[in-house]
Amino acid sequence: MSGDRLSIGSVDVEPALVLAPMSGVTDQAFRRLVRECSGDAVGLVVSEFISIEGLTRNDIKTHRMLRYDAGEHPISIQIFGSDIDRMAEAAALVQATGVDIVDINCGCPAPKVVRKGGGAELLRRITHLERILRQVRRELSIPLTLKIRTGWDEESINCVEVAQMAESVGVELVAVHGRTRMQLYHGASDWDRIGEVKRAVSIPVLGSGDVVSVATARERLERSGADGLLIGRGAMANPWIFRQIVASRRGLEVPAPTVTERLAALRRYRDLLDEIYPTKVTAARLRGMTCRTVKGFPGSAHLREAVTRTRSADELIAVLDEFESRPQAPARASGAAA
Ligand SMILES: Cc1cc2nc3c(=O)[nH]c(=O)nc-3n(C[C@H](O)[C@H](O)[C@H](O)COP(=O)(O)O)c2cc1C
Missing domain, CATH: 3.20.20.70 (Aldolase class I)
Incomplete structure (x- = not known):
């Protein structure tokens, strides 16, 4: 095939x-x-x-x-x-x-x-x-x-x-x-x-x-x-x-990654970026990736706005931590992963 x-x-x-x-x-x-x-x-x-x-x-x-x-x-x-x-x-x-x-x-x-x-x-x-x-x-x-x-x-x-x-x-x-x-x-x-x-x-x-x-x-x-x-x-x-x-x-159904998995991937991406770039470049690339990743999250407009305002990778990760700790944080994102 x-x-x-x-x-x-x-x-x-x-x-x-x-x-x-x-x-x-x-x-x-x-x-x-x-x-x-x-x-x-x-x-x-x-x-x-x-x-x-x-x-x-x-x-x-x-x-x-x-x-x-x-x-x-x-x-x-x-x-x-x-x-x-x-x-x-x-x-x-x-x-x-x-x-x-x-x-x-x-x-x-x-x-x-x-x-x-x-x-x-x-x-x-x-x-x-x-x-x-x-x-x-x-x-x-x-x-x-x-x-x-x-x-x-x-x-x-x-x-x-x-x-x-x-x-x-x-x-x-x-x-x-x-x-x-x-x-x-x-x-x-x-x-x-x-x-x-x-x-x-x-x-x-x-x-x-x-x-x-x-x-x-x-x-x-x-x-x-x-x-x-x-x-x-x-x-x-x-x-x-x-x-x-x-x-x-193979006939298997793979569920879309959970929000937790997506956020974990973004944190991992930050570490991988840190290995090769100065902090400014890491922050810029992480911002871009985060905005794309969170697109399907409910309430993503606010999250994206907050992410866009961050000036460092630390600030951005703190925004993600805060989002994840909210009780209404959704289990799964819709859209892109389907
Ligand atoms: C941000 C971005 C950068 C790209 N840079 C390159 C590139 O360096 N070399 C290349 O051959 N194509 C580049 N492309 C084109 C992609 O390889 C691909 O052919 C195009 O995006 C269509 O595929 P997609 O719908 O899966 O993204 C780029 C596309 C995007 C969105």
Whole structure:
């Protein structure tokens, strides 16, 4: 059955459920949190995108983004940029860290990235992209994958063409986010187009976009025939989602995590953030995650407001403690976890 397992070159991914790359989110701390919540139901994790300029110019902060720990295998590191030689040099640096896969970002819509020729802009420069892929492929002995959108805009949908080109130069997997660059995150991800890519190439294809529950995971896989799923925002709101999907495939029902479990996960996330960041960064990332996590809680508007006002992780944890100690604190959150 699609979604059970897949091979990316020599790397086995089982199940074929992948934590999607998310800038500002899928750092080492968040990836570890997801692995702790979902265990071996996460087949592969992907880093945030990392700048090839920062890597090849030896920027310390950028190099810190390469950190991962032994329990994270298999892990893929995603890079972005546009210069051919620097892309190859950066890919070699990434490979030297011992990761399993190098992924190239071809979907980021951010103006500061596309203006410099990277991210989704590469979808408009296929010949240049082909040169990049050829050179990077030559540099690497580990698998190379590509993450794309369906095209730049509705008038220039070219995901099938890009995927076929990628396959022809030795890319071992293509992940498709079913939106165009111009759509940003609006509208729905188009899983029929993801299905077209799947049918057009022999390498495995991952689909991405709007998988937020057991039901959407099943429906998107069936509709597209994709080999597996990338899960992004669904994992931010619910880091147990991988475990829930796998359990449901085995005919088991996994209840949505309790509020207590969710709050415990946030406290654990704080500890994981503290291991790698200065306190200010920890506070900012924890605030973002908390606001998303408590969305489904009854009375969440007040809680979120209080969380937004906190200036440190200690203050934020105190707000959560206070919330949990209230007699009316609900047993289970509704919504996101379903
Ligand atoms: C906050 C955020 C950051 C993202 N950063 C990246 C990134 O660094 N590289 C990338 O290829 N895609 C990135 N994406 C896109 C996701 O990987 C994914 O394709 C998209 O969010 C659709 O999937 P979802 O509905 O499961 O979130 C990002 C998405 C979000 C929401």
